[in-house]
Amino acid sequence: MKDVLEEATEIWFGPQHVSAHGWAAKLTLVGDYIVECDPNAGYFHRSAEKCLEFRDFRQGALIMERLCMLEAFLAEYPYVSAVEKIAGIDVPDRAKIMRTIMMEASRIHSLQFWWGQFAAELGLFTMLLWPWVDREFFLDAFEELTGSRHAVxxxxxxxxKYDFTDKFLSKLDRAIQRLEERMPKFRDMLLRSPTFKVRTKGIGRFDANQGLRWGISGPNIRACGVPMDLRKDSPDENLTYDMADWEVPTYTNEDHPGESDAYDRMVQRFLEIETSVDIIRQLLPQVPEGEIYERKARGKVNRLPEGEAYGRVEGTRGVTSLYLRTMDKAQTPYRAKIRGPCFNSYYSLKHLVPGNKFADFIVIFGSLDPYPGWWDR
Amino acid sequence: MGFFSTLGDIFRILRHVFRQIFKRPFTYFYPFEDREYPERTRGRHIHVRENCTACKQCVRVCPVVAIRIDVMDQKYNKDAALYFDYTRCIFCGLCVQACRFNALYHTKVVDISAENREDLIYGPDEITTLDREPLEWRGRRFR
Incomplete structure (x- = not known):
């Protein structure tokens, strides 16, 4: 009997491909079917961890937010949290709640970006632009608050660093109102579209046990019906998720409970947006008066005592965390180790992709919401 | 699909087309007009040399080493000769926060471009003056 692998062809998907900006996967194809997928990391490497060792504790958050510009408010938080733990800084209540609101707004913005991008990867280019128009309003609000659209x-x-202003609050309100008006329309349009269903249903399916074993977190595992969420499981003392009444969004498909395919992950992310809007709506009236910055921190972050800390946050794509180690009277970290959420979902392609057609590869990849900055630190 | 519904669709499309003809476009006629920038926009810096004490806090806090103060410069002996390298600057705003003497500010000029790399290193004369007023310059409307 003839071995099918004798006729196999190897092709590289990326790093020059339009959809593969900063990553590459080696695919082995027999006909139109993929038999082996070998994801390769390293094309986007900027040695962020080494950079952190040469920046002091005020400058480190700037490196972190450049790892993932889409969720900049979330990405810089683990570093800031770890520094606060080592230095023993108490954060004012007003700053805590402002952080939480901005992180949820950042999550919505990131999910809107992904949603448009994923639709574009399927060839639905109209659905690329509609969510991105709504996303502009969030960017306008960020710019009003911080002076910059992405690198906040x-x-x-x-x-x-920056206090809420009336103009910012009205802009944020306008962005959320517009999202609430238009998102249900677009969601129904997309999820009922026959093209979308054919391309995504049953593609890239894994169950909860597999997902947990691979270390997948965030919306990808919640789409399997696992209510795993750091915001609820281990609430951070410097964030105020407990002040809002909300449930961890999970989606269970009745056809295959405990498993998720590309379609389920799409539905899950719409639920995520709704939850974030709900949290922002509840937190905005509760913002107390007071300071936004602890003045004692200015002296404390110049030199930190010896210690180690682990800062973490539930990012848009999963658990984002950072381990920080300092020596005594240190001006810079001794070691910083970043744990990005996308490394695990990226390497799970090795198991998810074989057996599918070549055209489905980008659907599986896109449905995991990957961002190269998170696996190539 | 009946005759009247088709007619109705045609009229709806025509109404939309006419409305678009007389509407202002969403885009800006860029080099001559621009959108409004918020108060906190982190654009290029301006240096107020009268306030500056050359304490070098901005130099120390800059994460990308974009600022340089030349203490040996004889022309600005008593004041600070500040060189700002816009090929390196990431507009993080730390230098403006670090300045305790109100000597360094962001402006709303966000479109910096030059033909050479050397032109993007703003010397003590360029960083203290705005080559153009952002708001007046942007006031001209073509459409």
Whole structure:
């Protein structure tokens, strides 16, 4: 009997492909079917961990937010949290709640970006532009608050840098109102579209046990019906998720409970947006008066005592965390180790992709919401 | 699909087309007009040399080493000769926060471009003056 692998062809998907900006996967094809997938990391490497060792504790958050510009408010938080733990800085209540609101707004913005991008990867280019128009309103609000659209540089050890203004609040309100008006329309349009269903249903399916074994977290595992969420499981003392009444969004498909395919992950992310809007709506009236920055922190972050800390946050794509180790009277970290959420979902392609057609590869990849900055630190 | 519904669709499309003809476009006629930038926009810096004490806090806090103060410069002996390297600057705003003497500010000029790399290193004369007023310059409307 002839071995099918004799006729196999190897092709590289990326790193020059339009959809593969900064990553590459080696695919072995027999006909139109993929028999082997070998994801390769390293094309986007910027040695962020080494950079952190040469920046002091005020400057480190700037490196972190550049790892993932889409969720900049979330990405810089683990570093800031770890520095606050080592230095023993108390954050004012007003800053805590402002951080939480901005992180949820950042999550919505990131999910909107992904949603448009994923639709574009399927060839639905109209659905690329509609969510991105709504996303502009969030960017306008970020710009009003911080002065920059993407590289916000908002969190700092000891609080936040910029106070809420009336103009910012009206812009955020306008962005959320527009999202609430238009998102249900687009969601129904997309999820009922026959093209979308054919391309995504049953593609890239894994169950909860497999997902947990591979270390997948965030919306990808919640789409399997696992209510795993750091916001609820281990609430951070410097964030105020407990002040809002909300449930961990999980989606269970009745056809295959405990498993998720690309379609389920799409539905799950719409639920995530709704939850974030709900949290922002509840937290905005509760913002107390007071300071936004602990003044004692200014002296404390110049030199930190010896210690180690682990800062973590539930990012848009999963658990985002950072381990920080300092020596005595240190101006810079001794070691910083970043744990990005996307490394695990990226390497799970090795198991998810074989057996599918070549055209489905980008659907599986896109449905995991990957961001190269998170696996190539 | 009946005759009247088709007619109705045609009229709806025509109404939309006419409305678009007389509407202002969403895009800006860029080099001559621009959108409004918020108060906190982190654009290029301006240096107020009268306030500056050359304490070098901005130099110390800059994460990308974009600022340089030349103490040996004889022309600005008593004041600070500040060189700002816009090929390196990431507009994080730390230098403006670090300045305790109100000597360094962001402006709303966000479109910096030059033909050479050397032109993007703003010397003590360029960083203290705005080559153009952002708001007046942007005031001209073509459409």
């Amino acid at each position: 540089s908002y969190n700092t050890p000891g609080g936040v």
